[in-house]
Amino acid sequence: MALNVFNTLQEYAGKWEKTASRLFTAEEQACVSHAKVVPSQYGNSVCFFMKNGRQTFIPLSTESTKGVGDAVDLATAQLITLSKPGENDIIRVEA
Numbered sequence: 001m002a003l004n005v006f007n008t009l010q011e012y013a014g015k016w017e018k019t020a021s022r023l024f025t026a027e028e029q030a031c032v033s034h035a036k037v038v039p040s041q042y043g044n045s046v047c048f049f050m051k052n053g054r055q056t057f058i059p060l061s062t063e064s065t066k067g068v069g070d071a072v073d074l075a076t077a078q079l080i081t082l083s084k085p086g087e088n089d090i091i092r093v094e095a
Contacts, residue, residue: 010086020081021094024074035072037095046072046093061092070095 031050037060038047044060061080077095
């Protein structure tokens, strides 16, 4: 019986799946003065206002209930990892 050729090929354009989730660590929380949801090019992101005066962003999960302008509580928000065959993992904030 012949081997199914599709079992040996790399897959593309699959669905992103949640493969991990975790809370923000105490160290991560200690770096941030506050966080809120802001609009971004491909949907909403969480803007982290760092205690050093800088800002950084992580896209908001499509499963999140927060909207633009909402505060994000890092004690309860989750960092989720999404994976898809043929792609690098990505992180999102679920709040």
